[in-house]
Structure formats: C-alpha cells, structure tokens
Amino acid sequence: MSRIRIKFCGLRRLRDVEAAVALGVDAIGLILVPASPRAVDFALAARLRASLPPFVSSVLLFKDPDASYVQDAIDAVRPDLLQFHGNESPAFCASFGMPYLKAIAMGGKVSLRGAARRYRSAAALLLDGHAPGGLGGRGEAFDWAAVPKINKPLVLAGGLNAGNVGRGIAMLAPYAVDVSSGIERKPGVKDEAKMGAFVDAVRRAEKKLQAVKR
Numbered sequence: 001m002s003r004i005r006i007k008f009c010g011l012r013r014l015r016d017v018e019a020a021v022a023l024g025v026d027a028i029g030l031i032l033v034p035a036s037p038r039a040v041d042f043a044l045a046a047r048l049r050a051s052l053p054p055f056v057s058s059v060l061l062f063k064d065p066d067a068s069y070v071q072d073a074i075d076a077v078r079p080d081l082l083q084f085h086g087n088e089s090p091a092f093c094a095s096f097g098m099p100y101l102k103a104i105a106m107g108g109k110v111s112l113r114g115a116a117r118r119y120r121s122a123a124a125l126l127l128d129g130h131a132p133g134g135l136g137g138r139g140e141a142f143d144w145a146a147v148p149k150i151n152k153p154l155v156l157a158g159g160l161n162a163g164n165v166g167r168g169i170a171m172l173a174p175y176a177v178d179v180s181s182g183i184e185r186k187p188g189v190k191d192e193a194k195m196g197a198f199v200d201a202v203r204r205a206e207k208k209l210q211a212v213k214r
Contacts, residue, residue: 004169004206005176006199007059007155008183008190010038016190017048023199027057029083029178032065032073037187038180042076049077059083059101070096083126090119099123101155106142116152124175125150129158144171162197166205173209177202 008020009029017028030045031038040048049058057080060073064086073079074096082100084093093100102122104115107129116125129142141159144167153175156168161182169177181187183194 004174004202004209006202007176007178008180008195009059009061009157009178010036010180010184010188011048011190012038012040012044012188013190014048014051016192016195017051019190019192019195021053021056023195025056025199026176027059027081028052029059029061029180030077030079031061032069033061033063033085035063042073045073045077049079057081061085062088064088067092067095074098081123085128090121093119094121101126103128103157106147106158112148113150116150122152124153124155126155126157126178127174144168147172160198162194162201165198165201166208169202169205169209 005026007027007029008025010031011017011020011028020028028048030040030048032045033039045060052058058077059081060077060079061083062070062085070082082096082098083103084100085103093102100122101124102119103126104110104112106127119125127147141164154172155176155178156172156174157178159182160168160177160179165177179198183190183198185191
C-alpha cells in the first residue's frame with residue numbers, strides 16, 4: 001500500500017470542489033439520485049466536473065437508474081468512474097464500458113465474499129453503512145470488525161469523520177475512504193475545517209499503517 005485514497009462525495013458547490021482539490025483529495029462524488037438531498041442535475045454536475053484539474057477523478061453516483069439515464073449522464077458530464085448504490089446487476093454496471101464502483105449495503109445481512117465474486121468486474125467495492133435499499137450519506141457506520149479479507153480493493157464509507165476514520169483505516173487498511181456527511185455543515189454544504197481535519201486524520205492513520213507494515 002502506498003497511500004490511502006480519499007473521495008469526498010455529495011458536493012454541490014464550486015467552492016467545495018476547489019477546497020477539496022486544494023486539500024489533495026483524489027476523487028469527487030456527484031450524486032445523480034433525485035431523492036438525495038445532495039443531488040445535482042446534469043448541468044451542475046458538468047460544471048463541477050469541468051472545474052477539476054488533471055488527476056482528480058470525477059465519480060457519478062446512481063441508484064437503480066435506467067440505462068438511458070446513465071448514458072445521458074455520461075454524455076453530459078464525461079466522468080471518470082461510475083458508482084452504483086442499488087440492486088444493479090453486474091451486467092448492467094459493466095454495460096457502459098467504464099470502470100465502476102459497486103456499493104455494498106453493510107447495514108444488513110451480506111456476504112462480502114459473495115458480492116466480490118458477483119461483482120468481479122467492479123474496480124472496487126464500496127462498503128457503506130446503510131441497509132439494503134437505502135442510500136449513503138446518512139452518517140451510518142457499520143461493524144468494521146465483521147469485514148472479512150477479500151481479494152478486491154475496498155473503499156470504506158458510512159459514518160466516517162475526522163474522529164473515527166483513523167480507526168477504520170487501522171482495522172481494514174482500505175484502498176480508499178469516502179466521506180460525505182462527516183465533512184458537512186448541512187447536506188450538500190461542506191465545511192472547510194471539517195474537510196481539512198478529515199484529510200489530516202487520514203494522513204496520520206496512513207503513516208501509522210505504513211510504519212506497522214515495514
């Protein structure tokens with residue numbers, strides 16, 4: 001492991017995207033789920049994506065969308081990755097010819113090894129704290145100790161903040177961490193101090209993990 005990647009999700013304001021980029025965040029998540037309080041439309045998503053410099057990835061988040069909706073979003077925004085949070089099949093997720101993340105609802109009974117086998121085409125599995133059928137961004141954590149080792153990159157999400165992300169990293173050594181509500185003043189409005197504190201906490205935990213592995 002070289003370093004823990006960081007994704008900030010649910011951004012709606014250009015100033016928040018700019019702050020995330022200044023902090024060295026690796027990816028920005030834009031939510032295209034109308035029911036979410038952090039949802040953006042195609043036009044806003046395209047503007048935020050266009051503001052990103054090279055090597056900062058844009059991720060579009062969907063939940064049980066129609067194929068035409070996903071393709072229209074791809075055409076409008078030109079994202080780097082897709083992220084699926086619903087009951088999308090592996091064939092559906094892979095059908096757009098783009099790398100994708102598959103969110104796994106860890107708030108209910110789930111076989112992570114089974115999910116890894118089923119979604120073998122996914123670039124990574126994103127472990128979120130919500131129950132099956134739900135959507136992330138509610139600050140819901142899950143039992144990190146129950147996560148088995150699998151041969152797949154893991155993105156740790158669900159209830160993360162500057163106070164607990166270090167423990168999650170120490171326990172799971174994930175490929176990346178993903179945060180939304182833990183860096184907000186209110187849904188869709190990020191807090192620069194919380195954003196900075198979160199990145200600092202990840203980097204401290206990363207150094208400790210690297211020291212242990214030496």
